[in-house]
Amino acid sequence: MRPKSLLLLALALGCGLVASIGISQVLDSNNKKQASIETVPIYVALQNINLGDPVNDAMVSLQEWPRDKVPVGAITKWEDIESRRPKTTIFQGEPLNDGKFLAKGETHDPISGIPPGMRLKTVSVDARKSAAGLLSPGDRVDVQLFVPQNERNGIPHSFTKIILQNIRVYAVDQAVQRTAEGTEERSIAKTLSLVVTPQQASRMTTAENMGELSLIPRHPDDDLIVDDAEQSLEDIFARSDSSSREKERAAFDKSNEKEEMELALRKEISHNPTVEVEPPFRMKLIFPNEVSQIDFDNTTGEPLEKEEENFNTYSTNTVGNGSGEATSTGPDLGADKPEGQFPIDFE
Template sequence: MRPKSLVLLALALGCGLIASIGISQVLDGSNKPAMVETAPIYVALQNVNVGDPITDAMVSLEEWPKDKVPPGAITTWDELEDRRPRTNIFKGEPILDTKLLAKGEINDPIQGIPDGMRLKTISVDARKSAAGLLSPGDRVDVQIYVRRNEQEGVLSPFTKIFLQNIRVYAVDQTVDKSIDGAEARNVAKTVSLVVTPQQANRITLAENLGEISLIPRNPDDETVVDDHEQDIDALLNSSTANNREKEQLASTSGRDNAAPSAIESLKAFMEAAVQRSQIAADDGSGAGAPPPFEMEIVYPTEVEVLQFIGGRPVKPNKDGTVALTPFVAPAPANSAAPAAPGEASPLPADFPIDLQVK
């Protein structure tokens, strides 16, 4: 091989080697992670309930990127020792100073009341608190039942939902749900609600006026329903029903139209009966006329059926037709012996209704 060719070959190999080394260094530099400044903070190793004392087994000191460290994160054990959570702390969550009570403090539920709101506590039992199913954080409607009290101007008992979508702050002295859901279900004696000052006044008035009940609702349901007070007339004059679709889809579309009242139905029935009786009375024969109006009189030992046409009593004939019963006026008072004291005046023999007790 010529010396010139050898020189060119060596030069090419040298250039290729230099290029490969440079490329390797560039690739190695891109794979190396950039140096990030970190800071140590305490992180929860398990769920910690409100008020539970924090021990070293519940937390761990971990290195977090300094730009990711939340404000108020606990960085030393001295800041964490002898402190309890003010709210629930979840596994993997940084321990923040704002979520802890002061050193030696056991609980501070009042600090959790939102600004501008008030805490109103009411007495309840199993019937008024959904049989012990209520927990802190649930949503309820507040219902009042008022008994009849003529002295206070309440002439008829009624019920009404006067507050809706109210948050339960505490059940007895429990102000937060357990993270693992292992809390026991007990029938509460008191329930504390988060309300405005005006709502607190309404609850106090309702407590002194009648009985208060709490009706649980879906926490995601923000619907406010126009609720008119329900009294005995409204209860007996209408009937509503749910179906599976409504219960599953929580449909809030229109309500059923109210049925006619019982008094209106009875009035319409009586008017129709009188019209039929008048038609039969005008005809005289009764042929082809509507059936007479019937009335049942219930005695202690038997039931008697009376028939009326045009408001006058009738008696059935042997062939099944009916005939008007003539009414015989009673004899003048001077022609009959007066009734003895304490005895009822005698009735005509053919009086259509036997008023004697049987």
Template structure:
């Protein structure tokens, strides 16, 4: 009985060993995956920076999954400017590079046919510091009420969105788009077309600018007629307020005058009750 059990265990061990040998041989016969050497970033490099030889390195990459536009010669990338940030070990592709001959800095980030214009902001206008490079904003202008004395025309105060989906290129002197923390700055640089640059320059000369942060992927236009005093307070509300404020000085003065006068005081009188039998009377001095 014990002999049969030992023979069975030896047989199973032989079968399993043979299976392991066959699997290993099959795995060794598989063709080796071919690789190529491509240029990758040797360190984290921000957008707008000019590439130097020490910023690049060669790395083995599977030939079947090589990124489109990958470069094989780091020397050919020296002096090129990045228009997108790259992390260490990330392939440096042609889509992340500005055209050859582009100087570094903000000018490398401006798209063809666009312009960069800077507007002054504060913690309120700049959306509490949440308008960061790479975000899109709408630009509002508030124009105060004006009176044209020559023809007697009154222009009511109005707030209107004048530009939509404007790309923020930089805040202050920073163009990095990897930071998500709010930054309160005093200037924001925007990417606009030449026509939008003219509109923005006129808008900031006639009123106060504000930025409205919008969703990154929302393409819907915000077509609005603008907000006026009448549309915010309601029709007829503004004239009523004006009439009330105009009548206030004339109605308040009598009230103040009456309040200032002392109340009429009657002279003090002394009274004596007189009882005569079953009659009573009252005499006052």
């Protein structure tokens, strides 16, 4: 055999020897660690256990768990769990905890699960009012009220309004929790119990006597409270306020045209400043049988308007001359002036 081949063979054998030694050391260290971990036997659920079902030996098994992983209250003795009923659903692989079970001989009391300060309000439902049987305990709903027209009771028109939002369903008929498997057959419930405050319970009772209540399911993570306005028949049948692009464009063009006109007017005013106009000169004219007022332009001396259209005329006092003819007490200012010429010269 050539020296080069012998060298490669020796190198391969050396690498394999080193790898085998390393693997054996790792396995030995793992075995030592496993031997050093202290375990404790506890009972673990072999299947889902529904609320209120008595526990039997086919549902659980005794398993070794690391002591540092054992939860507080874990059950380690069979006599501590035999025939006891869980307060809540226990899932497969979950350690049995003493705090999740009722005392021996005690049955589940649904009323004890009501949160402090809250109340249960039960409403009658059918397929239409309960979302066709899709609601289960723990779901969230909005409560909608429909009030029919009743003018005798002061209700001039029918309307609909959401009176409560984000209300939790506590029980469907007599079931207060979902089954652990979640494969229960859906049925149309006759009653639903809701968790509400005392004030909300009173509001629902009043609403039930006014009209008809319906439950509207909502997403369990949706906490948004919306401002729901009352909806009447007039609102439902009113014409849609859908926008028209042509109307929007016309309104936009009209607005731009108005702005351009205002801008042009401002420029015109800025280039042509306002000139103060002197007030007219007013003169009172006394004729034999009347007194008139007339306004004259201060610049030209001409009357601003015709006398008969703009002037006020007043009668003057006359006195008799003994022959039955009346004579004026005022002077005759226009006696020597031709017709159409103003009786007073300003020059």
